[in-house]
Amino acid sequence: EDQVTQSPEALRLQEGESSSLNCSYTVSGLRGLFWYRQDPGKGPEFLFTLYSAGEEKEKERLKATLTKKESFLHITAPKPEDSATYLCAVRPGGGYNKLIFGAGTRLAVHP
Amino acid sequence: DAGVIQSPRHEVTEMGQEVTLRCKPISGHDYLFWYRQTMMRGLELLIYFNNNVPIDDSGMPEDRFSAKMPNASFSTLKIQPSEPRDSAVYFCASSERAGGYEQYFGPGTRLTVT
Numbered sequence: 001e002d003q004v005t006q007s008p009e010a011l012r013l014q015e016g017e018s019s020s021l022n023c024s025y026t027v028s029g030l031r032g033l034f035w036y037r038q039d040p041g042k043g044p045e046f047l048f049t050l051y052s053a054g055e056e057k058e059k060e061r062l063k064a065t066l067t068k069k070e071s072f073l074h075i076t077a078p079k080p081e082d083s084a085t086y087l088c089a090v091r092p093g094g095g096y097n098k099l100i101f102g103a104g105t106r107l108a109v110h111p
Numbered sequence: 112d113a114g115v116i117q118s119p120r121h122e123v124t125e126m127g128q129e130v131t132l133r134c135k136p137i138s139g140h141d142y143l144f145w146y147r148q149t150m151m152r153g154l155e156l157l158i159y160f161n162n163n164v165p166i167d168d169s170g171m172p173e174d175r176f177s178a179k180m181p182n183a184s185f186s187t188l189k190i191q192p193s194e195p196r197d198s199a200v201y202f203c204a205s206s207e208r209a210g211g212y213e214q215y216f217g218p219g220t221r222l223t224v225t
Binding site: 049 | 115122142144147153154155156159161166167204206208212213215216217218219
């Protein structure tokens with residue numbers, strides 16, 4: 001069964017304190033791993049897509065990496081405005097265009 | 112582009128009533144998805160369409176739920192009759208094959224069934 005597990009469930013950081021969020025997955029034929037950011041009361045906002053092991057993508061203070069079993073979202077020197085829930089999703093093989101989402105990591109960055 | 116548009120943003124209804132949620136996808140996108148998000152179950156795919164045709168409705172909880180896409184710019188999700196356990200935030204998202212299948216989400220409809 002295709003499955004996505006994110007850890008930790010919640011993370012509290014001080015402003016400037018770098019850390020990483022983890023997304024481990026079990027999927028038949030990965031056709032893309034996606035990271036989203038969700039602010040309270042809003043829809044998920046697309047951040048990155050990774051397709052193959054070793055691939056990396058960066059955007060401001062965020063960098064996403066991918067291995068054959070997991071992905072990391074590295075947050076460098078976070079600011080309070082980075083506080084949000086970060087969702088990971090995988091697109092499995094099999095000819096369907098659907099995403100399976102993890103439960104998310106709630107990140108709180110305090111000044 | 113205005114992004115994915117959903118209406119209403121909030122809906123409060125009584126058990127047994129019919130509820131209709133509406134979605135306008137991003138122009139040019141050929142995929143449309145309906146999700147439900149709750150604290151207990153997270154973000155769940157209910158159904159998705161490709162070129163207005165339903166492709167996978169395996170996530171639709173039961174016959175009380177139905178979805179239609181009469182044209183490329185409009186879709187509805189209907190719940191009849193509604194039950195308190197249907198209370199959740201319902202999201203619509205769209206994507207395009209040419210764009211790498213990244214899904215872009217609307218602001219959601221918060222449904223409360225009393």
